[in-house]
Amino acid sequence: MSAQRTERLLNLLIALLNSKYGLRRSELREKIYHAGAASDAAFGRMFERDKNDLREFGFDVETVMDHGWNSDDPATTRYRIGKESNRLPDVELTPHEWTVLLLASQLWEQAALGAAATNAMRKLQASGGLADVELPAGVQPRIKPAGQAFEDLVAAMHAQHPVRFRYLAGSTGREEERVVEPWGLGSRFGQWYLVGYDRLRGARRYYRLSRFTSAVSVLEKEAFTPPAAFNVRAELASLPELPLAFAVVDVRKGRLLGLRKRSAPAAVVAGEAVAGEAVAGQPGADGDWDRLAVPYRDAELLGEELASYGPNVRVVAPAELAGAVQRRLASAAAFAAAPVPSFDFADAGPGKRPRKRTSEDQLKRMLQLVPFLVHNQGLHIQDVADRFGVTRKELENDLLILICSGLPQGYPDELLDIQWEDDHVFISQSLELNRPVRFTVDEACALLTGLETLNGLPELAEGSALESVTLKLMAAAGEEGLRAGALSGPEVGPANSANLDLIRSAIESGSQLHLVYLSAQKDSLSERDVDPLRLYSMDNTWYFEAYCHSAAGLRNFRLDRIEDLTLNGKPVSSPVKPDGGFPAKLFTPNDDDTLVTVQLTGRGAGLADDYYAERTAALPDGGLVAEIRFGSTSWLPTFVAQHGGTVRILEPAALAEASRDWIEAALAQYAS
Structure with a gap:
């Protein structure tokens, strides 16, 4: 969408919102499309595209037909947008309800629905104002989705497009292609699952995202209709937990204390571990190794962990687990040996993995900006920019477009009236844009799924604020809120x-x-x-952040x-305080840390956000090259092996070589 089209859409929206009886096509062409439509056919195509775009932004264009008195008096078609049908109802919240809602929205800070949650909160602030609340200490949960696949699946699920991916089948142990209609995404037993209709098998199926072996491709030219009132949490509730089993592994003497803590000597549980004949042919542990029995339920999940330990562990049995470890190590070794692609950090900025801003983003932001300014008069322009996550220059560009937008006649009192004198922003003419548009499906899902996830926290479940704010949000979200059942988060209650x-x-x-x-x-x-x-x-x-003496x-x-x-x-004796950001960073980069250049595949692109990449460069295959600061580099071979072929080190060269040697040493243990 070009900037010219953005301005045209805004003018069209204002005209249709402010017309009580509607505007004829001839009026619209003359007043709105005079510069871009060379013919009636061109105008018709542009108008239909614009109506679809407005629908995407939450505004339904009504068609009103006036029938003529007789055959010589032709019918007249007019268009308008109802002032109430597309608006978010006023939602009044108590300070306790705002606290709960703020927690729910911040669950998705680094997830696919993070932007949607932020947009939804802006709309609520514009409709009722945000109370001055503080987050309680110890109640700051967040959700970490299963990598890039989660983001792609959420987008496809809400747009109702099928997806294609490669999957490691648990029943056969083979990689197979799947074409699935994604009905819902949910967390169960600490794992994310996709529930959907498998087109190749003609049946409902469940897929663990940890078993995806390729990036997700969205089939944007195809569509599907999910079952009515589908609820993924209820669907996954019937899914049985995998049975407990024991793996026999050899661990180097004095290493892997965490793994030893939850294991036992293999001889103690040999009968439960693996059938005797499965272990009998393997060489016993020697003086450098201890043979342990490790409890597990999911071979793929344990395989990811054991692969990260490299040459410090070797799997004796079962074969499925040994294969899972070898597959990850082999993928990591192959990726490390692949040619280095050309990349350029020239256009990359600091902070998170960059996403190119579009004119659609700008129009969506401007539609949120007007009601926000109406309800928050006199804010400093930099404060407004910070609230919307843009630079001051980007915000001023938005305001310059807004003050030139209005009714087709273009008289001074028929334009949006916004001033920012002395760097404080005021708006006195909003032209029916003073109320936020209703929630999108993404926005409703972000908040309602977040509220449902908070049920696992006893201190919130005991009060009435969680229940009351959920009911208010469901009423405000309407039909979009009903589709929030397609997403469910993990249990966040603490184990200890x-x-x-x-x-x-x-x-x-x-x-x-x-x-x-x-x-x-x-x-x-x-x-x-x-x-x-x-x-x-x-x-x-659960984590806690502290000043360590x-x-x-x-x-x-x-x-x-x-x-x-x-x-x-x-x-406490340290004056050091948290930086105020939420959530707390698991990794706090320092200037004296080692700057490491890594390459990420499309499946692993989300790691750039997880590790706070300073710069990224996009690759043609959907992957990234990222610069990340690490305080300690000794564990980076573990990091590479764990992610099994989705990440590799490019620079410094010594670290890249050490990582390759470490992975090859781990693979050599399975050569026989």
Whole structure:
């Protein structure tokens, strides 16, 4: 969409909104399309495209037909947009309800629905104003979707397009192509599942996203209709958990403390581990190795973890698990050996993986901007830009288009009237754009799924605010809200509530903590005194951010890796505070960290956001080259192996070579 078309759409929208009886095609062509339609046929095509675009933005163009008195008096067709039918109803929320809703919206901060949640919150602020609320310490969960596939599947699901992908079938162990109508996405047993209709098999099927072996292709020229009132949470509730089994693995002496913690000597559980004959032919553990039995339910999930340990572990049985590990290592080795593509960081900016801004984005933003300014008069222009995630120059460009837009006659009192004198923005003429448009499906899903996910937090479930704000949002979302059942998030309740309660209490009282902590990267236990700052979660894994006196800096600690936690009787003593951003960053880059250049495939592109890439360059195949800062580089071979062929190190060359050697050493253990 060109800038000229953006302005034309805005003028068309204002004209149709402000016409009580509707406008004839001849009036529209003369007043709105005079510069672009050379013929009636060209005008007709442009008008039909514009009506479809307005429908995408939430405005339905009504067609009104006046029938003539007789055959000599032809019918007249007029067009208008109803002032009420497309508007978000006013939603009045209490401060407690705003707090809950703010938590729900921020679940998706780095997910596919993050932008949708932000847009929905802006619309609610424009309709009722945001109360001055603070997020409670210890209740800051977020959702980490299953990579790029999640984003692509959500987009296809809401647009109702089928998808194509390659899948590792659990029943056969073979990679097979699937063409699926995506009905719903949900989390169950710590795994994300796609539920849909498999066109090749003619039946409903379930797919674990961890078994996808290719990027997702959206078949945009095809469409489907999902079952009425489909609810993916109810659908997945009937899915049985995989049975518990034991894998026999050899682990190097003194290594992998985390894996040892949940394992036992293989001899102790040999009868439950694997059939005796499956292990009998394997060489026994020697002086450098310990043979362990590791409990697991999903071979692919455990295979991803074991592959990340490289030459420090080798799978004895079962063969399915050994194959899962080898496949990941082989994919990582093949990707590492592939030719390096040409790329250019010249146009890349700092921060998240860049997405090119379009004129559609600009028009959507301007439609949110007008009602926001009406309800928030006099804000500083930089504050407005920050609220909308744009630069001041981009915002001023929006305002310059808006003040030139209005009714077809173009008289001074028929244009949008916006001033920003002394850098404070005021609007006095809104031309029926003063109320936000109704939620899109994405926006309704983002908020309602987030609210449903918060049910797992006892401190929220006990109160009435969660239930009341959900009912208000369902009523406001209307038909779009009914489709939110196609998405469900993970359980976010903490497994170790005792540690969480102690940390929350220490945060509130300003008390220092002493902890014994298992560092997975260093594969060692350490004792630390820390000043706790805030708690948050990623899916069902909880973390707390603290100032670590041993490291003399901010660190993040997983609650499930805490071996011991006590109050040490001292008050917090560090002046360091969180940066105010939400959620807290799992990794805080520093200027003296190592700058690493990595290549990501289309499947792994989301890692650029997860690790806060400083610059990215898009590749023709949908992948990326990214620059990321790492404080410690010794674990990067683990990082590469874990993601099995979706990421590789390009620079520094010594790190790339060390990663290749490490993966080849791991593969060599399976050569026989």
